[in-house]
Amino acid sequence: xxxxxxxxxxxxxxxxxxxxxxxxxxxxxxxxxxxxxxxxxxxxxxxxxxxxxxxxxxxxxxxxxxxxxxxxxxxxxxxxxxxxxxxxxxxxxxxxxxxxxxxxxxxxxxxxxxxxxxxxxxxxxxxxxxxxxxxxxxxxxxxxxxxxxxxxxxxxxxxxxxxxxxxxxxxxxxxxxxxxxxxxxxxxxxxxxxxxxxxxxxxxxxxxxxxxxxxxxxxxxxxxxxxxxxxxxxxxxxxxxxxxxxxxxxxxxxxxxxxxxxxxxxxxxxxxxxxxxxx
Amino acid sequence: xxxxxxxxxxxxxxxxxxxxxxxxxxxxxxxxxxxxxxxxxxxxxxxxxxxxxxxxxxxxxxxxxxxxxxxxxxxxxxxxxxxxxxxxxxxxxxxxxxxxxxxxxxxxxxxxxxxxxxxxxxxxxxxxxxxxxxxxxxxxxxxxxxxxxxxxxxxxxxxxxxxxxxxxxxxxxxxxxxxxx
Numbered sequence: 001x002x003x004x005x006x007x008x009x010x011x012x013x014x015x016x017x018x019x020x021x022x023x024x025x026x027x028x029x030x031x032x033x034x035x036x037x038x039x040x041x042x043x044x045x046x047x048x049x050x051x052x053x054x055x056x057x058x059x060x061x062x063x064x065x066x067x068x069x070x071x072x073x074x075x076x077x078x079x080x081x082x083x084x085x086x087x088x089x090x091x092x093x094x095x096x097x098x099x100x101x102x103x104x105x106x107x108x109x110x111x112x113x114x115x116x117x118x119x120x121x122x123x124x125x126x127x128x129x130x131x132x133x134x135x136x137x138x139x140x141x142x143x144x145x146x147x148x149x150x151x152x153x154x155x156x157x158x159x160x161x162x163x164x165x166x167x168x169x170x171x172x173x174x175x176x177x178x179x180x181x182x183x184x185x186x187x188x189x190x191x192x193x194x195x196x197x198x199x200x201x202x203x204x205x206x207x208x209x210x211x212x213x214x215x216x217x218x219x220x221x222x223x224x225x226x227x228x229x230x231x232x233x234x235x236x237x238x239x240x241x242x243x244x245x246x247x248x249x250x251x252x253x254x255x256x257x258x259x260x261x262x263x264x265x266x267x268x269x270x271x272x273x274x275x276x277x278x279x
Numbered sequence: 280x281x282x283x284x285x286x287x288x289x290x291x292x293x294x295x296x297x298x299x300x301x302x303x304x305x306x307x308x309x310x311x312x313x314x315x316x317x318x319x320x321x322x323x324x325x326x327x328x329x330x331x332x333x334x335x336x337x338x339x340x341x342x343x344x345x346x347x348x349x350x351x352x353x354x355x356x357x358x359x360x361x362x363x364x365x366x367x368x369x370x371x372x373x374x375x376x377x378x379x380x381x382x383x384x385x386x387x388x389x390x391x392x393x394x395x396x397x398x399x400x401x402x403x404x405x406x407x408x409x410x411x412x413x414x415x416x417x418x419x420x421x422x423x424x425x426x427x428x429x430x431x432x433x434x435x436x437x438x439x440x441x442x443x444x445x446x447x448x449x450x451x452x453x454x455x456x457x458x459x460x
Binding site for chain 2: 006007008010011014016017018019021022023026027029030031033034036037050074133146148155157159160164166168174203279
């Protein structure tokens with residue numbers, strides 16, 4: 001018999017049991033830690049701003065969207081200057097802030113994220129103050145849907161690849177955190193960030209047939225965000241972010257924007273397909 | 280594997296029941312791994328409890344591309360590495376005994392209950408170098424491949440396989456010696 005067989009046999013025989021009372025004690029500590037963590041960070045994974053953007057853009061779309069508005073709002077200081085281009089940046093800032101909802105696509109590259117198989121993976125977001133839905137796609141197939149409705153206090157998750165779903169109630173505390181952690185729709189956060197950014201004009205170019213004007217902003221951590229806004233509409237058309245994290249370049253792209261959409265009318269609550277089992 | 284992915288997903292959505300199931304599923308395996316690596320029940324209990332507490336706090340940030348058991352086993356091994364380093368520092372500073380007295384006095388009742396075979400195994404494991412012990416433990420108890428261990432330890436696969444072979448031979452002679460007695 002090889003040494004490995006002997007030892008392997010011994011590992012198998014070497015049984016381990018636990019004291020049930022201590023099991024409960026340790027589990028209580030673990031569950032308390034879990035509960036505390038839920039109460040100290042938004043359960044809806046709304047991240048902190050640029051630090052997280054650069055960490056993994058595709059999974060941090062709420063924060064990535066901040067960049068769009070930040071870049072726009074960063075131009076508040078240009079409001080009083082003469083603008084020779086077709087874009088009225090002050091109006092763009094107002095448009096973004098006033099838009100009750102937005103739909104967009106997000107793609108990104110980064111490290112250690114299984115969703116980073118650019119360009120085959122992307123997410124579609126529907127977002128308003130109360131509603132949030134993200135559909136995750138890989139190779140053209142939807143494999144996850146996460147939906148939250150802060151008004152009805154509902155969280156729905158659908159694992160299309162496993163044909164399973166989950167419906168849960170959101171606690172008031174988590175709802176409050178989600179509202180506060182909206183990121184891009186928090187004007188105060190945006191203005192604070194905007195004031196810390198420098199930016200430069202990129203001129204005009206046509207993106208998907210739309211004449212756009214762009215600016216580029218660089219954060220103190222070296223991360224860069226570029227925003228392209230439709231000259232005619234005054235709404236963002238394309239946002240690109242890039243930065244370095246741990247020596248690895250990460251990028252994120254937000255496009256296919258639809259602003260001022262009535263999400264209730266769109267009926268974005270996911271329907272659970274027949275044959276799916278509760279998780 | 281699929282069950283783990285579902286548990287993880289639900290755990291990330293904030294579900295405590297999923298966490299409870301993960302805990303029930305892996306606590307024994309992790310305690311056994313920790314005992315095999317440390318030959319110290321109290322340290323093993325502390326390490327495994329810390330790993331679960333940290334895991335519980337990571338719901339919003341954790342990214343698991345691979346196997347949950349592998350992830351947790353690596354966490355246990357990393358913490359034990361740190362504990363071994365700390366102990367060596369304390370020993371160098373001459374404060375090991377004092378700390379032990381305090382921790383023994385305050386310790387709650389024992390969590391892990393070892394079989395005779397596990398006691399025998401962990402005592403034998405304690406006699407081989409830690410690097411070899413770690414590879415054997417992660418491979419045999421943690422279910423990790425040599426490639427996974429090599430990646431986790433930032434070492435070549437040949438190095439890991441070498442540690443495994445040398446470790447097994449030593450372990451076998453130690454155990455044979457004990458049986459002969």
